[in-house]
Amino acid sequence: xxxxxxxxxxxxxxxxxxxxxxxxxxxxxxxxxxxxxxxxxxxxxxxxxxxxxxxxxxxxxxxxxxxxxxxxxxxxxxxxxxxxxxxxxxxxxxxxxxxxxxxxxxxxxxxxxxxxxxxxxxxxxxxxxxxxxxxxxxxxxxxxxxxxxxxxxxxxxxxxxxxxxxxxxxxxxxxxxxxxxxxxxxxxxxxxxxxxxxxxxxxxxxxxxxxxxxxxxxxxxxxxxxxxxxxxxxxxxxxxxxxxxxxxxxxxxxxxxxxxxxxxxxxxxxxxxxxxxxxxxxxxxxxxxxxxxxxxxxxxxxxxxxxxxxxxxxxxxxxxxxxxxxxxxxxxxxxxxxxxxxxxxxxxxxxxxxxxxxxxxxxxxxxxxxxxxxxxxxxxxxxxxxxxxxxxxxxxxxxxxxxxxxxxx
Amino acid sequence: xxxxxxxxxxxxxxxxxxxxxxxxxxxxxxxxxxxxxxxxxxxxxxxxxxxxxxxxxxxxxxxxxxxxxxxxxxxxxxxxxxxxxxxxxxxxxxxxxxxxxxxxxxxxxxxxxxxxx
Numbered sequence: 001x002x003x004x005x006x007x008x009x010x011x012x013x014x015x016x017x018x019x020x021x022x023x024x025x026x027x028x029x030x031x032x033x034x035x036x037x038x039x040x041x042x043x044x045x046x047x048x049x050x051x052x053x054x055x056x057x058x059x060x061x062x063x064x065x066x067x068x069x070x071x072x073x074x075x076x077x078x079x080x081x082x083x084x085x086x087x088x089x090x091x092x093x094x095x096x097x098x099x100x101x102x103x104x105x106x107x108x109x110x111x112x113x114x115x116x117x118x119x120x121x122x123x124x125x126x127x128x129x130x131x132x133x134x135x136x137x138x139x140x141x142x143x144x145x146x147x148x149x150x151x152x153x154x155x156x157x158x159x160x161x162x163x164x165x166x167x168x169x170x171x172x173x174x175x176x177x178x179x180x181x182x183x184x185x186x187x188x189x190x191x192x193x194x195x196x197x198x199x200x201x202x203x204x205x206x207x208x209x210x211x212x213x214x215x216x217x218x219x220x221x222x223x224x225x226x227x228x229x230x231x232x233x234x235x236x237x238x239x240x241x242x243x244x245x246x247x248x249x250x251x252x253x254x255x256x257x258x259x260x261x262x263x264x265x266x267x268x269x270x271x272x273x274x275x276x277x278x279x280x281x282x283x284x285x286x287x288x289x290x291x292x293x294x295x296x297x298x299x300x301x302x303x304x305x306x307x308x309x310x311x312x313x314x315x316x317x318x319x320x321x322x323x324x325x326x327x328x329x330x331x332x333x334x335x336x337x338x339x340x341x342x343x344x345x346x347x348x349x350x351x352x353x354x355x356x357x358x359x360x361x362x363x364x365x366x367x368x369x370x371x372x373x374x375x376x377x378x379x380x381x382x383x384x385x386x387x388x389x390x391x392x393x394x395x396x397x398x399x400x401x402x403x404x405x406x407x408x409x
Numbered sequence: 410x411x412x413x414x415x416x417x418x419x420x421x422x423x424x425x426x427x428x429x430x431x432x433x434x435x436x437x438x439x440x441x442x443x444x445x446x447x448x449x450x451x452x453x454x455x456x457x458x459x460x461x462x463x464x465x466x467x468x469x470x471x472x473x474x475x476x477x478x479x480x481x482x483x484x485x486x487x488x489x490x491x492x493x494x495x496x497x498x499x500x501x502x503x504x505x506x507x508x509x510x511x512x513x514x515x516x517x518x519x520x521x522x523x524x525x526x
Contacts, residue, residue: 043455047448088430098430098437102444109420109445109501113494117415147524150515152423164414293524340428344521 022049022185023381028177029189032256033125033249035114035173044110048181051103056184056392059096060333066092067329080322080331084339087332101340104155107181111174112157116164123167129252135263136251138244142266147293147345148242154182155342160220160243172221172249179223186375186397187223188382190257193375193397194286195227198317201373201401203231206313211235211281215307217269217300218288222250222262224317228284229254229262237262238280240269270299278309286317287399290349297352301361308406314363315403317373319394322351333393346394354402363404371401416493420501422508426516441502449495 025045028034037045067083071090077083087093115122130136144161152159156171164170179191187193202209212235216225219239229237239262241247247264254262267274283304289297304314322331338347359365374385375397385397431437464470480488497504 039459040452040456043452044448046455047451051448094430094432095440097428098440099444101428101430102441105423105441105501105505106445106448108423109498112421113415113419113498116418117411119411119414121411150424150520152425155423157418157421157423164418295524295526338521339517340430342423342425342517344517345524348521348525 020383022046022053022180022383025049025180027189027381028180028191031190031253032129033122033169033173033252035118035122035177037114037177041110041114045107045178045181048103048107048110048178049184051099051106052182053184055096055100055103056395057390059099060392063087063090063093063096063333064329066090072329077328080328080335083328083332084335097336097340100336101155104182104341107178108154108156108174110181111178112170114177115170115173119164119168119170122169122173123165126169126248126252127167129255130248133251133255136247137263137265138247139266140244142242142268144242145268145270145292145296147291147296151344152342153291154337160241160246163245167248169245169249169252172243172246175246176221176223176249176253183395183397185382186377186385188375188377190226191223192227193377193382193385194317194373194399195224196376197373197399198224198284198286198315198401199227199231200376201371202315205371209282209313211312213238213280214282214284215275215280215304216240217283217285217304218291219246219250219264220288221246222254222264224286225262225284226254226257226259228282229259233261235261235281238265238275239263240265240267240272242266242268270296270303272303272307275307277306278312280307281309281312283308283312283314284317285315289316289318290343290346292349293345294348294352297349298357298361301357305362305406310406310408313369313403313405314358315369315401316354317399317401319350320400321354321402330391330393337394358402358404362406364407367405367407369401369403369405372398373401374398412490416497420497420504422505422512424512424514425520426514427505427509428517438502438506442499445499445501449499 025042067087067090071086075086077086148159148161156175158171160171162171176191179187188196211232214228214232214235214237216228216237216239219225219241220243222239225237225239229235239250244266247266251264292300308314319334320326334350335347337343355368358368377384388396429437431440
């Protein structure tokens with residue numbers, strides 16, 4: 001093979017026909033603020049992508065087998081916590097969990113090595129792309145919510161907010177570069193398959209919806225919001241997060257990808273007094289609510305209702321909520337990240353009655369929106385979650401949409 | 410500066426009490442080291458593969474030349490730094506165990522309960 005992916009003889013063609021693993025890391029999109037990587041650093045991420053896939057496809061099914069064969073017999077469970085505690089006594093669950101935790105820690109180590117060793121260069125590159133740009137609005141006085149300050153999400157030391165030097169972007173670069181490994185390539189070339197899925201869902205389900213202003217809450221490094229900005233190039237997009245490194249990196253990333261209609265604002269989305277009532281047509285959160293807390297969620301729902309114009313929509317994209325129809329084993333497995341991957345609110349958020357909370361925040365019950373999306377990727381190169389019948393209990397690139405449309409008074 | 414920062418900080422422990430899964434911490438620690446080694450072995454294998462393919466394509470280097478290679482002082486330093494990086498990565502779990510001795514971590518369950526209040 002010559003690197004083009006085109007088979008040059010029968011042997012290559014046969015190999016390509018049977019290979020169903022993650023693509024090589026070198027297909028990941030290299031935008032203008034992406035960290036430089038050596039051959040070995042790329043191969044480290046390749047190994048981890050394969051390791052994650054192996055754990056999901058080859059090891060995890062054994063947990064179900066162990067549950068059926070020696071954990072469940074003779075017992076009756078009332079809730080998922082009882083199932084999880086019973087599983088923790090099983091040696092197969094133990095080894096799967098130990099491997100999964102280690103794989104995540106190794107992914108963080110690999111990404112931190114790549115980004116900390118070039119921390120100053122990355123900061124300089126970010127500054128060159130963002131200094132003086134009014135689309136980066138930072139607030140050094142911002143007080144971090146406890147759900148950020150007390151947790152290193154997904155075991156990423158320093159989480160979204162820690163700055164390792166002036167103008168730092170290291171953790172954002174780490175997050176961005178490692179998504180490929182964590183998801184086994186399921187989020188596509190620019191790790192934006194989730195945002196693309198939301199844009200496609202809106203185009204299909206709300207064809208007449210033409211937002212002028214879009215607010216993305218908890219944007220992180222903005223990989224989920226850029227597809228919305230690209231799908232609605234006439235719209236003004238505001239992306240808000242508490243982490244300054246994420247926002248710097250986010251704007252640099254957006255500009256280098258040619259996306260010019262997004263402003264990155266450092267603020268706590270529980271209260272955004274800088275924006276007037278009804279000043280947005282669309283409020284979006286993508287894989288964000290599970291990073292917050294009950295009290296924050298109530299404020300976020302209330303604030304999104306205030307910020308929406310009449311007829312505007314709010315959409316929250318998350319993994320599916322627990323419900324009585326979901327087997328307790330599946331619920332317990334989906335809870336793994338809450339207890340073992342530094343996502344403590346994950347378990348609470350997925351049992352909340354989001355519909356009721358949206359109604360409490362002021363949305364009419366009949367205006368509630370429900371849907372489902374899977375990551376949109378370049379299927380010629382990346383695996384497609386919609387074609388995948390496997391279940392990764394909380395990590396599959398398939399999500400629920402829960403939202404509402406604000407009443408036109 | 411960044412290299413020293415990366416050597417010291419790349420293997421840092423995330424906040425929160427680390428969950429244990431296996432019967433003993435000794436087993437857990439050994440698995441962590443083994444998995445890191447497995448990853449590094451794969452990386453090395455891929456690098457060898459890259460090299461061998463390039464060399465073969467160009468007909469450049471014989472096996473004898475590889476066996477008798479002697480690095481210069483600077484080359485040896487470069488290789489030494491690689492060894493340091495390797496050890497920091499493979500012994501990550503030991504570093505984190507030390508960091509945990511002085512950390513005041515709460516459990517994920519306690520934080521979840523607090524956030525739900």
